Amino acid sequence: MPGFPTRPAATGLLLALSAVLGAAAPAAPPEWPQWRGPNRDGVAQERGLLTQWPEAGPPLAWKTAGLGGGLSSLSLSGGRIFTLGDSEGGQRVLALSLADGKPLWTANVGPAWDDQYGGPRSTPTVDGDRVYALGTEGDLVCLEAATGKEVWRKNLARDFGGRVMSIWKWTESPLIDGDRLIVTPGAPGAALVALDKTTGKEIWRAAVPPLGELGKDGAGYSSVVVSRGGGVKQYVQLTGRGLFSVRAEDGKFLWGYNKIANEVANISTPIVQGDHVFASTGYQTGSVLLHLSRQGDGVEAREVYFLPAKSLQNHHGGLVLLDGHVYGGHGHNRGYPICVELATGKIVWGGEGVTTGHGGTGSAAVTAADGHLYFRYQNGRVVLIEATPQGYKEKGAFTIPNVSHPSWPHPVVAGGKLYLREQDHLYVYDLRRG
Secondary structure, eight states, rough: OOTTTOHHHHHHHHHHHHHHHHHHSSOOOOOOOOOOTTTTSSSEESBBBBBOOTOOOSSSEEEEEEEBOOOOOOOOEEEEEEEEEEEETTTEEEEETTTTEEEEEEEEEOOOOOOOOOOOOOEEETTTEEEEETTTTTEEEEETTTTTTEEEEEEEHHHHHOOSTTOOOOOOOOETTEEEEOOOOOOOBBEEEEEETTTTOOEEEOOOOOOOSSSSSBOSSSSOEEOOOOGGEEEEEETTTEEEETTTTTOOOEEEETTTTOOOOOSSSOEEEETTTEEEEEETEEEEEEEEEETTTTEEEEEEEETTTTTOBBBOOOOOTTEEEEEEBBBBTEEEEEEEETTOOOOOEGGGGGGOOOOOOOOOEEEEETTTTEEEEESSEEEEEEEOOOOOOOEEEEOOSOOOSSSOOEEEEEEEEEEEETTTTEEEOHHHHH
C-alpha cells in the first residue's frame, strides 16, 4: 500500500527503534534491600564479574566517610544506601546516595553503644517507601525511605518484655513478609512478634516452650528466615536456647531444637532449603541439618546429622548454599574456608587443614556472587575464592584501608560492585569484567 513501508522495511525500522530506546533506557538501580540480600541467603544474582583480581584488588569506584561507628552491613534500594551508625552520642539510620555516597539524611534510633567492638550490628530492611531498623537497645523504628521521617516505633524490651541472651544487645535485622514485620524480642511469651508494617500494631506474639538445658534464655544474634518445610509456611529463628519455628499465619509454635545452642552467643542466620534447615554456631558447638515434615496440624523436625565443632562451627560470618554445597568459614573466631555437602555433611574440602596464602585472620563474613565467594576477614583482608567442590581455589586478595576495629560487616555485591563498610568509612569496588 502506498505510503507504508514493506514488511521487511517495517521490521527493520521497529528493530532500530527498539535498539535506540533500549540504549536510552537507564538501568534499574541494584536491589539488596535487607540483611544477606533479596533472599536472605547471602547469594547475589550477579553475572559478568571479575574471576581473578589483580594484586591490588579490584579497582576502587568511590569511597566516602561519615557513617559513624558501627558493624552494620548495608541495604541498597531505590538508588539509596542504608546503614546504622553511632555518632554524637546517638544511634542513627543513615541514607546515602547510591551514585557517590553523598549523605541524604539521618534519623535517630536510640542511644549509642560505645562498646569495645564499635557500635550497632543490625542491617536496615527496606520495603518500598519505608525502611525499618533495630537499635542495640531494642528500639525498632519505621522511617520514610525518601526523607527519614519517623512513621512509628516500638521497643522490644518495654513493649514485649524482651531480653538478649548475653551482653551484646540486639543485633537482628527485621524481616518484612507481605504486610507484616517479624522481629525477635526473646521473651518467654513473645519470642517472636508479628507487627503490621504500616502501623506497628501487634498481629500476634509467639510463645515458645523451653527447648532444653543448653544455651541461655533470650534472643540470640541471628535473623528470622522463612521456610515452607513440610508444606507449612513458618518463621525459623536461632535464639539463646537454639533453633525453633512458628507458623507464619498465627505464631503457633511448631518445633524446637536445643542441641545447637551455646551459652555465649548463637549468631549465624540459618539456611533453609526445601524441607531442610541447616544451622551452625561457634563456641565449640557445631552444625546441624534438620528435615521438616508435616505432623498433623504441626511440623516435626528430625535431625539428619550433627557435625561436631571440630568438623564445622561457624562463629558469626555466616554460610552460603550453592549447588548443594555449604561454603563459609570454619572455626571459632577463625575463617578457615570450607565446603560441605549439604545432604550428607561430608567435608568436601577445607577446614583447618586447608592451605591458604591470603593473610586473612579471625572470623570471615561471606557473600557469594557469580560462582565465587567473597571472604571478608576480621583483620580487613578480603579474599576471592571460587565456589566449587573441586577444591580450594584462591583468585585474589586485598586489604581494606583504615581498619581499626574488628572488620566484621558483611560484604554486599550488587550492580557489579562490591560494597564494604569499615566503621565510619564505605569503600565501593568495581567488579565488572571489561
